[in-house]
Amino acid sequence: MTLQEIAKTLELECDSKIEISGLNTLKDSNENELTFLENKKYIKDLQNTKAAAVLVKQEHASSVPSGTIALVCDEPYLFLAKTSKLFAPNIIEVEGAKPSIGDGTKVMPNVYIGKGSSVGKDCTIMAGAYIGDNVNIGNNTVLHPNTTIYRDCNIGSDCIIHAGTVIGSDGFGFANTKDGKYIKIYQNGNVEIGNDVEIGANCTIDRAVFKSTIIEDGVRIDNLVHIGHNCKLSRGCILTGQVGLSGSTTLGQYVIMGGQSATAGHLEIAPFTTIAARGGVTKSITEPKKSWAGFPLMDHKQWLRLQGRIAKLLK
Amino acid sequence: MTLQEIAKTLELECDSKIEISGLNTLKDSNENELTFLENKKYIKDLQNTKAAAVLVKQEHASSVPSGTIALVCDEPYLFLAKTSKLFAPNIIEVEGAKPSIGDGTKVMPNVYIGKGSSVGKDCTIMAGAYIGDNVNIGNNTVLHPNTTIYRDCNIGSDCIIHAGTVIGSDGFGFANTKDGKYIKIYQNGNVEIGNDVEIGANCTIDRAVFKSTIIEDGVRIDNLVHIGHNCKLSRGCILTGQVGLSGSTTLGQYVIMGGQSATAGHLEIAPFTTIAARGGVTKSITEPKKSWAGFPLMDHKQWLRLQGRIAKLLK
Amino acid sequence: MTLQEIAKTLELECDSKIEISGLNTLKDSNENELTFLENKKYIKDLQNTKAAAVLVKQEHASSVPSGTIALVCDEPYLFLAKTSKLFAPNIIEVEGAKPSIGDGTKVMPNVYIGKGSSVGKDCTIMAGAYIGDNVNIGNNTVLHPNTTIYRDCNIGSDCIIHAGTVIGSDGFGFANTKDGKYIKIYQNGNVEIGNDVEIGANCTIDRAVFKSTIIEDGVRIDNLVHIGHNCKLSRGCILTGQVGLSGSTTLGQYVIMGGQSATAGHLEIAPFTTIAARGGVTKSITEPKKSWAGFPLMDHKQWLRLQGRIAKLLK
Incomplete structure (x- = not known):
């Protein structure tokens, strides 16, 4: 699908005939992919993107690198959502090779x-x-x-x-x-x-x-x-x-998570980290081989100490 | 099924031939439904019920309104359970229209x-x-x-x-x-x-x-x-x-609940409420558009403050 | 399968032709079962086992009772794992009686x-x-x-x-x-x-x-x-x-556990215990008919009191 065709479905102006193969993040897009910037905290990624084109607000258009086409719109994330449907495969294929x-x-x-x-x-x-x-x-x-x-x-x-x-x-x-x-x-x-x-x-x-x-x-x-x-x-x-x-979280090698523990999204957990049962991880963990517990998360030993303090409070 | 037939299966006395179409709560029953009162905190609902009949303890029988027949029994909730089976449809139908x-x-x-x-x-x-x-x-x-x-x-x-x-x-x-x-x-x-x-x-x-x-x-x-x-x-x-x-909880419009959060039963959560991940809601929330966290639940900002206090406790 | 055959797959020496019917714990093994000791806190169970044979480290071999054959190895638990495959049934049977x-x-x-x-x-x-x-x-x-x-x-x-x-x-x-x-x-x-x-x-x-x-x-x-x-x-x-x-936990009669509550493994929970929603049980509960809440778990009333203290902390 050409960029022009995509732009048309979004009621945006663009006459580029470049073939777009799919959508991707600012960081990972190649020169045939379309990307977007909604949140300005990723503006550095915008400046370095290799994407063919980017859905972007007017105020960030000046940061779009020269090799990338800016598709200016009010709501880039919403426009990305609309575009995503154009690249969705069929739910089921009726033709194709036998398994x-x-x-x-x-x-x-x-x-x-x-x-x-x-x-x-x-x-x-x-x-x-x-x-x-x-x-x-x-x-x-x-x-x-x-x-x-x-x-x-x-x-x-x-x-x-x-x-x-x-x-x-x-x-x-x-x-x-x-x-x-x-x-x-x-x-x-x-x-x-x-x-x-x-x-x-x-x-x-x-x-x-x-x-x-x-x-x-x-x-x-x-x-x-x-x-x-x-x-x-x-x-x-x-x-x-x-x-x-939650989405986009990376666990390093040999991370162990106990029952009912959980993480927020977009975190990096260092290798050999252990999260005790019910631990809730809300920030990335950079130091490997440590044990954590509680919610909010703390050093496992500190958590055990906290329980002692709470027990005293009750007396 | 007539009320008399239902009463008979429960070994209760009742000669009313009124046709009962199903079971319902005190509040929602219509004049062809059977209801029950187990817990006296709903006695006001009993006084206002439109139900055809009510399973009720002897001590509450005097509060049954004049249009409703009292089926007096020791254990109304248990009797409701027994009656519910009479109205259960077949697990699978073997006859009926083709889909x-x-x-x-x-x-x-x-x-x-x-x-x-x-x-x-x-x-x-x-x-x-x-x-x-x-x-x-x-x-x-x-x-x-x-x-x-x-x-x-x-x-x-x-x-x-x-x-x-x-x-x-x-x-x-x-x-x-x-x-x-x-x-x-x-x-x-x-x-x-x-x-x-x-x-x-x-x-x-x-x-x-x-x-x-x-x-x-x-x-x-x-x-x-x-x-x-x-x-x-x-x-x-x-x-x-x-x-x-949990059962019978109502979420107003656009309520957002984070991962692993939960509610008790029979609550009303106001529109545009946000519950953070792991939040546990045990009481109704009447004020709309607020953010909550923790278990027990508190204002999200208060919860963040609490974490600060706990951190100090540990030093 | 004979013990000799099992030992051979593990590259251990043993010439016993005793027929082994399966694997089991130290406590529950009968005279045709193979067992193991990894953790020395179960050494008493080793001394009393009726098992045909036991996978055991050199340092514990002297505690193996006379009726039981010691299969000495460095990593008994790992060797147990390897042996377990020998006793696994087919995933699906292709022959056998029609249902x-x-x-x-x-x-x-x-x-x-x-x-x-x-x-x-x-x-x-x-x-x-x-x-x-x-x-x-x-x-x-x-x-x-x-x-x-x-x-x-x-x-x-x-x-x-x-x-x-x-x-x-x-x-x-x-x-x-x-x-x-x-x-x-x-x-x-x-x-x-x-x-x-x-x-x-x-x-x-x-x-x-x-x-x-x-x-x-x-x-x-x-x-x-x-x-x-x-x-x-x-x-x-x-x-x-x-x-x-978690595994190997026993709930006595009429134990009630609220939503999202959980237990660690290898616990015994006394009859008629009630665990409130989100309660986390990490130790066995020996006294029956009590109500518990929180994580770590405490008496339900104490937990309610704790919430009061925390509320005060926030003022």
Whole structure:
């Protein structure tokens, strides 16, 4: 789709015929992608963007670098939301290659496997599992009953996904209009799961808005865990029951999160961090190998001391 | 079913032949419904009820208005539970009209659609979705894989229900017998979902015990959210991941609840209220447009101040 | 499998031909089971074990009783994990008896019932339900749509399992290798659910690592509840929405847990205990019939008093 065509749907003026392949952040856009600036705290990213074009307010137009076209509008985030729909793939493909199934793989009854998808060797795809279009699954992986893998997501080898878990559901994203409507930001990214990953029952792992939500090799996830869009769980992370990660948070290698703990969005958690059960992480953690607890979060030992102080208060 | 027949199943005396159409609260009952009073704090509602009849203790019988028949018993709530079973519909209908499916609607394999149900135009019903009997779905709505819509629930147009979500499961209700048995209160109400509603993956929205659990137009719900029976979410509410609402709580328009926040039951939350992540609401909020945090809940700014005090305590 | 054969897979020396039937704890092993000691705080259990053999470090070998064979190794827990795979049953059986279905039981379309399984009389098995191999279900039980019952689990009579709930998923267990790999401990136990149990939507109840996760008669569980492996819920327990129980915790009779409350693992909670919403239980509760709240947990009245003190702090 050309930039001119996109601009037209937004009732903006632009006569560039440059082909736009998709949407992305200021930082990550390439020279065929469209991006946006809503919040001026990212103005530095605007100055350095490589994007083909940017949705931007008039007041920031002067910061748009020379190689990038400014699409000036009042509400860039809302306009991004409207544009996202133009790049959304079909919910289901009706045409396309028959799925390929490797030797030794068992596919039980009542399974759906979409167009262009592949399942490797020696996998077990149990009854009621749904594998959307253009999904690739490695070897020796088990999908338990009633799991759902949305289109375009990939799962490695030697993984176990327990029953009822949903991988690739839409991230929670929308823009507001002035009259109180929410305009969906289509989540055109995917989920990428590495090798030797085990995910418990009835978890939800949202697809990325741009690019990928990433679960690296060796991760272990317990039941009823929620992982927001664009999170990254590095190798060896362990998330116990009912943990919740807001969007765009990155866990370094071997981070351990106790039951019902949670993080805010857009954080970076250093490798080998341990968060105790119910811990609530609201700021990035830069120092590795420390233990934290409480909400707001504090050093685990400090938290234990606090409990002692509170006990005294009560006497 | 006549009141006499109902009384007989409860081993109570009553010779009224009035036809009873169902059960309801003291406040909402009409002249063909049966109600109950267990807790005397609702005695004013008893005095004003329009119900055909009321299950009531001897000590409150004198407050029953003249147009209403008193069914005197020791344990009105337990008797209500027993009566609820008499009005429960079949779990699945084996007879009834074939479902109607609008033009342009795609129904994937392994989908079940019940008797008397209708799906509008241009919908997508994905593999493994279950649509019970007497369900009505508007136009252009998407049910993702392995969603379950229980019988008698309704969903509007332009809605998206993500994978694994359950709409219309039974509310959590039962009465105790003196010997420690729990008697189920059949949840004979339904769920009513408006237009332009998006609900994330693996959520649960319980059907009402009487009447409807209501999700109004434009609501946005993230993953793994639990909504108890008889809740009402007014237009434009936003519930993020792992939020839990206990039964019969009403959220005014545009209430926002952060991740893992929760409410007790039977509360009213004023419009444009914001509850921060992990906030726990135990009392109604009457003033609109305020921000709250913590558990117990306090003004968000006060909560931030409290954290400062606690930090000092630790030094 | 003989002990010699097991030892060989672990590259340990042992020439005993004793037939090993499975794995178990030090306390519960019988004379045909293999057990392990990793943590010396269980050394007393080692001295009293009846196990055929025990994986044990050199330093504890002298405490192994005379009737038990010591398999000395550096990392007993890791060796247990490796051994657990030898006893894991097939994920799905391809041979075996056709399931037996009692009179009056309705089985909807898109249901899978495994080899050697039985469903009693007058049950309703709704569309999309999955019943694994060797599962036994009593009479008059309802499985709502898209429920998953893993192999070898049993459910009594008069139970209701709501949509999307998963029973018998693997408990969260693995051992670490020195180079940061996690070795799965196969969860070769099951889940045993009594009679008259109702379980809400999208819950997860993990199977035991050894023996059974137990839900006794009359238990009531709300939606999105997580129950870890080897828990025991005694008769009449009530768990409301989003409760989480870590593994191996036992609730006495009629324990009530409020919304989003949780327990650590390996605890014993006395009968008739009440835990308020959000309560976090980290130690066993030995005195019955008390009410608790908060995290860390305290007497409910004390917790209310604490809130008063905190309110004063803010003035």
